[in-house]
Amino acid sequence: MKTKIFNANLVTPHRIIRDGALLIEDGKILQVCDVNPPTHDTFDIDAQGNYVSPGFIDLHIHGGGNSDFMDGSVQAFLDIANTHARFGTTAMVPTTLTSELDDLIKTLDLYEQANRQNFHGSSFLGMHLEGPYFAQSQRGAQDPRYIRNPDASEYNRILDHSSSIVRWSAAPELDGAIAFGQRLMQRGILPAVAHTDAVYEEVLEAFDNGYTLATHLYSAMSGVTRKNAFRYAGTIESALLLDMDVEIIADGVHLPEALLKLIYKIKGPDRIALITDAMRAAAMPEGESVLGPKSNGLKVIVEDGVAKLADRSSFAGSVATADRLIRNMISMAGVPLTEALKMMTLTPARIMKVDDRKGSLQKGKDADVIIFDDKICIQKTFIKGKMVYEKQATSAGNVYRL
Known part of the structure; x- marks a missing residue:
């Protein structure tokens, strides 16, 4: 299944794409979008206006x-x-x-x-x-x-x-x-x-x-x-x-x-x-x-x-x-x-000579992606498209989960 991260400020090496979207499939970045494209049969993640960048x-x-x-x-x-x-x-x-x-x-x-x-x-x-x-x-x-x-x-x-x-x-x-x-x-x-x-x-x-x-x-x-x-x-x-x-x-x-x-x-x-x-x-x-x-x-x-x-x-x-x-x-x-x-x-x-597959949000590269807020507090971490960490909010305050 494809994953779509939308409502995101995508950070590229040269600019920030406001209200963009990222499509991920099979552990790779499928598409970097400057709009939220209509999709079907995707797992959608709302970045809630936060930043999305390479890990x-x-x-x-x-x-x-x-x-x-x-x-x-x-x-x-x-x-x-x-x-x-x-x-x-x-x-x-x-x-x-x-x-x-x-x-x-x-x-x-x-x-x-x-x-x-x-x-x-x-x-x-x-x-x-x-x-x-x-x-x-x-x-x-x-x-x-x-x-x-x-x-x-x-x-x-x-x-x-x-x-x-x-x-x-x-x-x-x-x-x-x-x-x-x-x-x-x-x-x-x-x-x-x-x-x-x-x-x-x-x-x-x-x-x-x-x-x-x-x-x-x-x-x-x-x-x-x-x-x-x-x-x-x-x-x-x-x-x-x-x-x-x-x-x-x-x-x-x-x-x-x-x-x-x-x-x-x-x-x-x-x-x-x-x-x-x-x-x-x-x-x-x-x-x-x-x-x-x-x-x-x-x-x-x-x-x-x-x-x-x-x-x-x-x-x-x-x-x-x-x-x-x-x-x-x-x-x-x-x-x-x-x-x-x-x-x-x-x-x-x-x-380290891995920039052909890591280091930027670019089609074909590994979907090593993070979502963070304006204080650089990490909200989610994805490694090769798999979410390995999500910050959770509870009644006791913010806790971390792996």
Whole structure:
């Protein structure tokens, strides 16, 4: 049966179609209409004048709903996918932390199992390995015990073991990092610059060898430095200067208003991907939590809308959900709705080379669709045409249902 969503403000990458309609069939978008066409034998959904847009695509996410992708279970993957579907995320790239090699291999195996069982949550686009090839000086909350230089025998073992890796973040200045990036490119995997002390010349070489994405810009990366009185542009300035895609954690904490505005002014919506970088405490009450595996992860405290190390000396992860990112880009950075949405739909789809099937309301693309109000509160989430979440109103107030 076809589904029709009508009485909708359809958000496309370039405009908003007022009082439009969307036809869906067999998990695909059948037609984008600027009127409500007469139909027969359709399941009709009245959007009630709300916005309808492509679902959010999160390129960098560790967890949510009190689960982490490295908890060591299929259920953790499924719980995270279900949790973030409530907030409009219809596709995600599950992300690891630095760890023992055996734990990483196990996580990759669990991903493949979970991917076959994920029928109700945000779909998985493949795994993102964050580390362990980082600069110790820029490790952030990553466990220093596992940080090391690229090792060809190690990463080739991982690559041969799993075909589910779609991106891998590393520090490009490390010995062996350029060869590592070249190897990833041979396998069709996106290398990304992260947790790095690289200067411009090192970033430029990396960019020429496939490192075309900057992981969580400004977080755990070098800025302008001085050596023997001479100034050197760091990774931050390099990412802004080059035609490099950048991720930003727009939770309103990791980056203040001024930096959100600066990045947007320089890079624009076609080069920026909004990410949650969410850890397990996303969509959970504030208080104590754990970064990484529940069994042996790092104890953290969640307050002020962010996770912090126990001594409060540093941030220890985001607790954002995707809807919060959109609200912040509009309210803090002054970005138009269409462009804010583009940074979490079409741009990340293009970065991950899935824009032929995701990221915009277009005939033939996957019917990954969300309905939200003018406060960016998600009303309904559809993944491949199937409604996986609906906000319910009761006498006790609004509750969420999956």
